[in-house]
Amino acid sequence: MSELVTRRNLITTGLAAVAGYAGLKTAARIADRFGLLPPDHQGLFGVGETLTYASQRILMSGHPLAREFSPSEISKVAPINGKPPESDDYHRLAGGQFSDWRLLVDGLVTRPRSFSMAELKSFPVREQITHQACEEGWSFIAQWTGVPLAHVLNLVGVGERAKWVVYYSIQDDWWDSMDLPDAMHPQTFLAYGFNGHDLTIERGAPVRMRVARQLGQKSVKYLTRISVVDSLKHIRDGLGSGSPSVGFSWYVGI
Numbered sequence: 001m002s003e004l005v006t007r008r009n010l011i012t013t014g015l016a017a018v019a020g021y022a023g024l025k026t027a028a029r030i031a032d033r034f035g036l037l038p039p040d041h042q043g044l045f046g047v048g049e050t051l052t053y054a055s056q057r058i059l060m061s062g063h064p065l066a067r068e069f070s071p072s073e074i075s076k077v078a079p080i081n082g083k084p085p086e087s088d089d090y091h092r093l094a095g096g097q098f099s100d101w102r103l104l105v106d107g108l109v110t111r112p113r114s115f116s117m118a119e120l121k122s123f124p125v126r127e128q129i130t131h132q133a134c135e136e137g138w139s140f141i142a143q144w145t146g147v148p149l150a151h152v153l154n155l156v157g158v159g160e161r162a163k164w165v166v167y168y169s170i171q172d173d174w175w176d177s178m179d180l181p182d183a184m185h186p187q188t189f190l191a192y193g194f195n196g197h198d199l200t201i202e203r204g205a206p207v208r209m210r211v212a213r214q215l216g217q218k219s220v221k222y223l224t225r226i227s228v229v230d231s232l233k234h235i236r237d238g239l240g241s242g243s244p245s246v247g248f249s250w251y252v253g254i
């Protein structure tokens with residue numbers, strides 16, 4: 001057994017053991033020491049979130065790829081979750097085929113700037129056929145086209161203190177964040193294509209986040225801004241996502 005595996009076992013069984021015997025608070029403290037506290041840990045009551053995030057980060061520390069499928073496995077039916085934005089701004093952008101849409105990338109980056117649709121499409125094009133599951137109990141396999149988020153982050157230059165990447169939708173209540181390992185992961189995309197065509201309005205046009213290793217809720221539609229930060233504490237309610245306030249976890253790895 002390699003040293004790494006032994007250490008992983010030690011930490012995971014350690015976390016589980018103290019959770020069971022010596023009190024949940026201690027588990028949270030250990031997770032904190034290893035930098036494994038999710039933003040929605042919320043002290044004692046969020047210990048479930050902490051254990052899930054911490055254990056996954058340890059077990060998946062090689063950051064493996066989510067499974068990819070072949071074209072014949074693409075689902076015939078791909079449900080939609082959520083309604084398109086109702087704002088005049090969005091209707092205006094859509095009416096102009098999104099030629100006026102911009103994606104702002106700011107925060108702890110060397111060269112903050114915004115990107116047009118044409119610029120994003122000029123970057124190396126990647127495709128992935130992956131599984132997207134909704135916490136509501138349905139899922140589908142589809143092909144996504146886009147540019148890896150890592151490509152855009154490397155262009156703007158991520159600062160040394162950077163820890164999280166926050167992303168916002170044109171729909172105000174939809175925002176989320178992920179840690180740098182997920183943000184730099186090769187399957188984390190700024191997606192503008194779905195099953196061979198541009199994203200439709202219902203699917204999140206013009207660009208959505210696509211996070212292959214987490215539940216669908218993390219794949220925020222109608223992106224408008226991406227911000228690199230060192231702390232999530234002072235962003236909106238401090239929980240790192242719109243999801244915890246409506247009862248869902250910040251980390252929803254699969």
Ligand SMILES: Nc1nc2c(c(=O)[nH]1)N[C@H]1C(S)=C(S)[C@@H](COP(=O)(O)O)O[C@H]1N2
Pocket residue numbers: 078079080081082083133134135169171174202203215216217218219220221222
């Ligand atoms: N802006 C925005 N993003 C969103 C949602 C939404 O309602 N608005 N729904 C989320 C949820 S819960 C899921 S499961 C997926 C659904 O993506 P789909 O409609 O392409 O299946 O988008 C996520 N991103």
Ligand SMILES: [Mo]
Pocket residue numbers: 081133134135136216217
């Ligand atoms: Mo979902």
